[in-house]
Each structure stands twice: as C-alpha cells, then as structure tokens.
Amino acid sequence: MTDHDLEIDELMDGDELTDKQKKIIVSAIESFAEKGFSATSTSEIAKKAGVAEGTIFRHYKTKKDLLLAIVAPVMAKFVAPFIIKDLQKVLHQDYEHFEDFLTAMLLNRRDFLVKNLSTVKILVQEIPFHPELKELFKEHIALKVYAQFIKLVEHYQAKGQIMDIPAYSVFRMTFSTIFGYLIARYMILPEADWDDEAETERTIQFIMHGLAGPNHSKK
Structure with a gap:
C-alpha cells in the first residue's frame, strides 16, 4: 500500500473504495491541484490513473461528481x-x-x-x-x-x-x-x-x- 493509499483511506473514512477508485481519486487530486478543475479533462485523469475513461463514469456520473x-x-x-x-x-x-x-x-x-x-x-x-x-x-x-x-x-x-x-x-x-x-x-x-x-x-x-x-x- 502506498502513502497515497493511506491518505485516501483516512480521508474517505467509512467509504469502501476499489483500487481503481483510489487511482482515479489520487490522479484527480493531482490534476485538479496542478491545473484546476476546468482545465483538467477526464481523459487526462484516466490516463494518469491507468484506467479507461469509461471507468471514471462508471463510478462518477460527471467530472463535477468526482470533484x-x-x-x-x-x-x-x-x-x-x-x-x-x-x-x-x-x-x-x-x-x-x-x-x-x-x-x-x-x-x-x-x-x-x-x-x-x-x-x-x-x-x-x-x-x-x-x-x-x-x-x-x-x-x-x-x-x-x-x-x-x-x-x-x-x-x-x-x-x-x-x-x-x-x-x-x-x-x-x-x-x-x-x-x-x-x-x-x-x-x-x-x-x-x-x-x-x-x-x-x-x-x-x-x-x-x-x-x-x-x-x-x-x-
């Protein structure tokens, strides 16, 4: 388990997250913090997380829901x-x-x-x-x-x-x-x-x- 996993687990206390969800959230945090919400695309987040873009929308209906x-x-x-x-x-x-x-x-x-x-x-x-x-x-x-x-x-x-x-x-x-x-x-x-x-x-x-x-x- 990485440091990022530990931080996400603590932050999302009580929510059971899959490994893919953790990767999506970590990637979104890094991208939103660096570029801002508007300038970040879900395709960028998916690429950084190593998942298909469709995987994001299976867990979060919109980019705003992810935010x-x-x-x-x-x-x-x-x-x-x-x-x-x-x-x-x-x-x-x-x-x-x-x-x-x-x-x-x-x-x-x-x-x-x-x-x-x-x-x-x-x-x-x-x-x-x-x-x-x-x-x-x-x-x-x-x-x-x-x-x-x-x-x-x-x-x-x-x-x-x-x-x-x-x-x-x-x-x-x-x-x-x-x-x-x-x-x-x-x-x-x-x-x-x-x-x-x-x-x-x-x-x-x-x-x-x-x-x-x-x-x-x-x-």
Whole structure:
C-alpha cells in the first residue's frame, strides 16, 4: 500500500473504495491541484490513473461528481471534528484559557493541512466557482462549526477572557486569521523563510490582542 493509499483511506473514512477508485481519486487530486478543475479533462485523469475513461463514469456520473467526492470529506474533516470534539475538552477545563484552545486548534489543523495539501488547495481554489461546494461548506463547516464555536466563545466570555462583542465577530476574526496564515504559509508563499513557531505565536497573539502597541491612543 502506498502513502497515497493511506491518505485516501483516512480521508474517505467509512467509504469502501476499489483500487481503481483510489487511482482515479489520487490522479484527480493531482490534476485538479496542478491545473484546476476546468482545465483538467477526464481523459487526462484516466490516463494518469491507468484506467479507461469509461471507468471514471462508471463510478462518477460527471467530472463535477468526482470533484465533490474529493472535496466533501475534506470539508467534513478539516475543521468540524476538531471543534466539536474539543468543545468537551474546553467545558471540562482541558483548555483553561482561550489562547490555549487557539494554539491547539491551529497546530492540529496545520498538521491536517500539510497531510492533505493538494486536496485543500482544490477546495480553496474551486469553492468560489461551484455553488455545490459553497453548500457543502455551509453544511459541514459554517453551520456545524459555528454552532459549536459560539458555545466556546460564550464560555470564555463568561470567564472574562474574551471581550463582550457578538460571537459571530469572534468567529469571523478567529478563523479568517488562522486560515489566512495557513493558506499563506502552505499555498501562497511556501518558499518563504518561515519561522513556524514564531509565526504561530504571532498569529495567536494577534487574535488575542490585535496590533495596537502600548502607546496607541485614538484621537
């Protein structure tokens, strides 16, 4: 079994895939990530997978169905399980401070991103162009994660660790900052000279304290 097989098995947890399906998915991930969905043909995917083009359509009715089969598990696994699972840790005081929770979340999702970089890249570059992906995003991430995160925010607000602003604002600022860092680090400027430990700490501190310096005053 190859590394790709292991990654696909983990990503498609619960779905029994044939060897041909695995080859098709791996080839599609590589092609979509490299060239984009629109510029990739099913004949290219079939050739790379070493199968007949008709084999793809026996498993996936359209190229869009193949895209959704790849992206849906990423939607489901990228954020939601960690948030939902760790809500219980927060409520049972495993993360006494909001800052500790943020650090754990960032490191956990960074590991997932590195492991599934090509697939997440497809998600990021294709979601603006496919209503189906937007709906999946709302179903798997926006709605599930938002509901759980609101409970986290209220928990830490009650402890006086987060300012009293609407929870949806905390949600937006937190996730846009964390995923903005991860996308810049691994997709936009991976070749830059990153100090990952320092950058992680700066990202968390920015969420917690913003950019204002000690001499900042609003006139």
